[in-house]
Amino acid sequence: MADIIARLREDGIQKRVIEEGQGELPDFQDGTKATFHYRTLRSDEEGTVLDDSRVRGKPMELIIGKKFKLPVWETIVRTMREGEISQFCCDVKCPFSDGDGAGGWASWAGDQPAHWCPLTLRQHVVLYPLVAKSLRNIAAGKDPLEGQRHCCGIAQMHEHSSLGHADLDALQQNPQPLIFDIEMLKVENPGTYQQDPWAMTDEEKAKAVPVIHQEGNRLYREGRVKEAAAKYYDAIACLKNLQMKEQPGSPDWIQLDLQITPLLLNYCQCKLAAQEYYEVLDHCSSILNKYDDNVKAYFKRGKAHAAVWNAREAQADFAKVLELDPALAPVVSRELRALEARIRQKDEEDRARFRGIFSH
DSSP: HHHHHHHHTTTTTEEEEOOOOOOOOOOTTTTOOOEEEEEEOOOOOOOOOEEHHHHHOOOOEETTTTTOOOHHHHHHHOOOOOOOOEEEEEEEEEEEOSSOOOOEOOOTTTTEEEEEEEOOOEEETHHHHHHHHHHHHHHTTTTTTTTTOOOOOOOOHHHHHHSSOOOHHHHHHHOOOOOOOOOOOEETTSSSSSSGGGGHOOOOOHHHHHHHHHHHHHHTTTTTTTHHHHHHHHHHHHHHHHHHHOOTTHHHHHHHHHHHHHHHHHHHHHHTEEEEEEEEHHHHHHHHHOOTTTTTHHHHHHHHHHHOOOOHHHHHHHHHHHHHHHGGGGHHHHHHHHHHHHHHHHHHHHHHHHHHTTOO
């Protein structure tokens, strides 16, 4: 362990073991999957917490050798055993020696580093704001690539004025050393786990989409709606990642978009069942902005409008459904009758409530 800590120190990383792990140190060959909880803190006196995977309820899964945008995480997890808890203090960049000595944490005050002396060369945590934004998007059920285009991380940092998070914007504008508290939960060798979409090659993604789609359909038929939504989301993420590499509006881009649309509609069906109506409104509107003849998008958006009491908008969407596909008249009539009944019931409840107010 001493030699590992020494090598990390030479690389601008200070490791402090909080709790020893079990067994031998894994060899972490390419394709190994490391699952861990992390907490990211600023190196200020307060130790301000930026991100905490436990708060979000989902650990990080990192595939070794897949060129993750924050290589320092791969560097530090390679030094950990299962069950180990350690704290890593990482410079903005890797220090180098030019005859004046190497940079590093000069001293410690309790649990926090007291002083950092940087001599910089290679980036360590400067890309953390972009990575953190993607991880926050995933936790919020959004596209992890939202707001990004196909270019290197440094170019994206210079291109975007805001990441949509004040703390990440501040860190992007003024990079500083970061502290990572890591708890290694599980280490799995290649071939012993199901690969996540983000870790796949482009060819693997393209092959996986129809399989994931069918898994989602099966789960939905079995009433496992939340799990089905996760499958549709994974398939969409695969296609979005491929689409990001194509010129918008090109034949290949359009072909991928046509594959995304039915998956997104299935995802919306799950969200309707989960009563997450505003997400349905957003996604269906995005579809209709591109394909204004999509009957299913109008129908699902109409149901979502009806659920949140947007009666006029719901009626307009259902009218569009009838215009595009008159054969759906019985289904639309049932939805309109249900909407009218809910409106009458609400009006009666409102009148009763107002009578109670004015009778006192």
